[in-house]
Amino acid sequence: xxxxxxxSGPLSVPEGAIASLNCTYSDRVSQSFFWYRQYSGKSPELIxxxxxxxxxxxxxxxxxxxxASQYVSLLIRDSQPSDxxxxxxxxxxxxxxxxxxxxxxxxVRA
Amino acid sequence: GAGVSQSPxxxxxxxxxxxxxxxxxxxxxxxxxxxxxxxGQGPEFLTYxxxxxxxxxxxxxxxxxxxxxxxxxxxxxxxxxxEQRDSAMYRCxxxxxxxxxxxxxxxxxxxLTVT
Numbered sequence: 001x002x003x004x005x006x007x008s009g010p011l012s013v014p015e016g017a018i019a020s021l022n023c024t025y026s027d028r029v030s031q032s033f034f035w036y037r038q039y040s041g042k043s044p045e046l047i048x049x050x051x052x053x054x055x056x057x058x059x060x061x062x063x064x065x066x067x068a069s070q071y072v073s074l075l076i077r078d079s080q081p082s083d084x085x086x087x088x089x090x091x092x093x094x095x096x097x098x099x100x101x102x103x104x105x106x107x108v109r110a
Numbered sequence: 111g112a113g114v115s116q117s118p119x120x121x122x123x124x125x126x127x128x129x130x131x132x133x134x135x136x137x138x139x140x141x142x143x144x145x146x147x148x149x150g151q152g153p154e155f156l157t158y159x160x161x162x163x164x165x166x167x168x169x170x171x172x173x174x175x176x177x178x179x180x181x182x183x184x185x186x187x188x189x190x191x192x193e194q195r196d197s198a199m200y201r202c203x204x205x206x207x208x209x210x211x212x213x214x215x216x217x218x219x220x221x222l223t224v225t
Contacts, residue, residue: 032212043201043216044153088152095212096141097166098150
């Protein structure tokens, strides 16, 4: 079992819709959780961090964490063509060694 | 302010040569990380420094790989006797690692091609 698993994608959503991305992790001791956005040919860009159970909202992005079920999700509301990218889920138990999923590619159709 | 910078951005080398990849972290960031990213995959941890101390090198694939950060700022990842399987994107990240944030910020990466 991989340490961090994400929807294989690709995920295609119409402009203005909600994109929902899921991530599960295997290490129960994981403490910190991050979502990165990576445009094609570019470096990962941190868009959300979440450390405690519940929801965290930042603009059009909402991260949801459920440690008991070992999943973290990212919702992108009012999706825009500029949101088209690969989204990487990252998890760490020790606050330095990030374990990444393979990413979910999102395409927003205009 | 300036982000993480890496040089060179692209490196083509012949099998058996040594290469040195450089990372300059965000000013004031005490922690520095090296990752390797294969196409279609997320970054994979290689090693981590807190100030000048290498705290974890468990992700380095073998003893041909080494890293240093002698003055607690710029870091160099060195690969000796390169092999074709070393071809990848090498990414550096830095973090302030204060009590409120363990967020890591990535540089643009160095694309290494071993021919």
